[in-house]
Amino acid sequence: MITDSIMPWYVPPGAEGISTPALLVYPERIEENVQRMLHMVGNDPLRLWPHVKTSKCRHIIERMVAHGIRRFKGATLPELEIALQAGATDLLLAMQPSAAIAGRLLDLAAANPSARFHAVVDDMQTLHRLEALTRKRNQTLTIWVDLDVGMHRTGIAPGPEAAALIETVAKCPTLETGGWHAYDGHLHQSSVEERRGACREWSRAFKQWLASTPLLKDHPLPLIAGGTPTFPMHAEASDRICSPGTSVLWDAGYAEHFPDLAFEWACVLMGRVVSKPTPESLCLDLGHKSVASEMPHPRLHFLNLAVDAFLGHSEEHLVVSSPEAPRTPVGTLIYAIPRHVCPTVALHQELLAIQEEGEMVSWPVAARQRRLNF
Template structure:
């Protein structure tokens, strides 16, 4: 029986050795997800996975050993974790401002085995980053951040974006590498709807790209997309792709994006700590233990209690209606599949490892910290 069909793949025979709540990783399934990602693109050099999901050096090293050498991240700590792993190419998909500029410059100095770059979307930040780089005697690689519909950061993909790119190219202290576009607003269940919205985003990217080339500048590198649009960009040869959630997967993406068959590879473990009334149980999985940005019923799915209904959650407790005669007793273990794994991982300092259905060690979630050294 394969891991895809083995219904009890998640069970831990020595779960009594694991305090709860706990985050657990299944390394064999993580390794399989890396293989599946590689098989979904024509050229491995076009992969630039985002590490925000796992924030972990061991998983990063698994990808490096698998031949993936480009990465994307969102924080200085994630950047430094990648530098510690000697990842060859790292894009900080964030525009450094204030003290973060100097931290970024320090990263470049302290981790010479890694080629770092960052984002820009305005002339003020351009001048600040270029001045800091010049003062340090460095040239900083930058990508122009395009707003293709998420309306969070970035410049609209029009003639002003082309002008800003030309300004970057002419500014001492920085080097214009290319274009970055994150389309996190595109997460529809329907692939047809996703494709329609993706085409609008792609049209903007292509317009700016073509105008830059027409202006006589080198062809930009294009880094675009996340997990929901990965299959679309993967089929488009001139784009580096940045999925992140694929590495651990979660219930939200499992339900929404059936065309992407990755394995869920991380769970949260909790225990029944109280029983009150007919069918009502309380487990030790509060706001601090699983991502709570979604409405209450959309935070976690219990593999061994799939019919459980959510009554309430507080910082350290989750109250469930498990149904009459549910059979649960004080101390029983519940295996929770997070709806959103990325912020869930960030709630834990370590993840226990499960191999052959036994706890076999733990990995530190190194980049959950805001600061490692720099």
């Protein structure tokens, strides 16, 4: 528990007046994480193409833009919209667009002619549909071929069909060739060397394929590679564009599994003890609606409460057993780091930004919606 004489970094001024559950963010820690991201790529912002799915918040993206990072990717159109509002110049839709989404993407592009729009593709039928749509609307779209390098979720395996996609893009007057996009989210080894070795394995196979394909060998293209776990590995290759996401806020899951990544926790979930069902247990207002719950417990790493076991979790409530329960009254504020921050943020309408001078500002999580203006 927190006493009056101890005020940890995560406790905001006037905490008792904040309604819970609440998601707190700390701009100075976000700043440290952004600077760390830049440092890892030699302070070259052109080597970063961050994913905005973690924050879904214009104010956080603005802090990256202030450092010269102007290319972002998102899985939804609202994520691209808020990146535009923050000052982004290049927007990549990292989810292969359906016909309906493609039309909305081009509407967004038409309304923002000074920005460049990109999309990933792993399917020839989708590529032909995008070509026909851009030709009909007299618009251009930059295409990145999405490669499956082992995750087997999306993408096309390096081979003749992938080469055919790139060749087809080059022949379409309304489509521009971006390059290759490869997400290796299946690589989550805690050991740095094991992760590096697995990353090198697919990278080596990719390079061998390029070298064995004359057209690709003679016309090298950019590669957007990885997410956060393999960020350090791709950062070591100066010809790659890195695409971290979680690093801007960080979470308990990545902190546990990837201790080599020295990012700061910049997002804290605040709740309260709302009931004491037994002398050894506490009920908190941190139900499924406030924290990502797609994984088994522990779903939270508590900062000011020792927890022995998770006894129950429902929409509004989380019941835990704690040795501190007898001396923890109803109303006690509890602080925790989400195990998975990205979907946790999506559950909240706002982030409460705790400024260094103690001021608290509401930052809307606008891109949690499926549709904004387009």
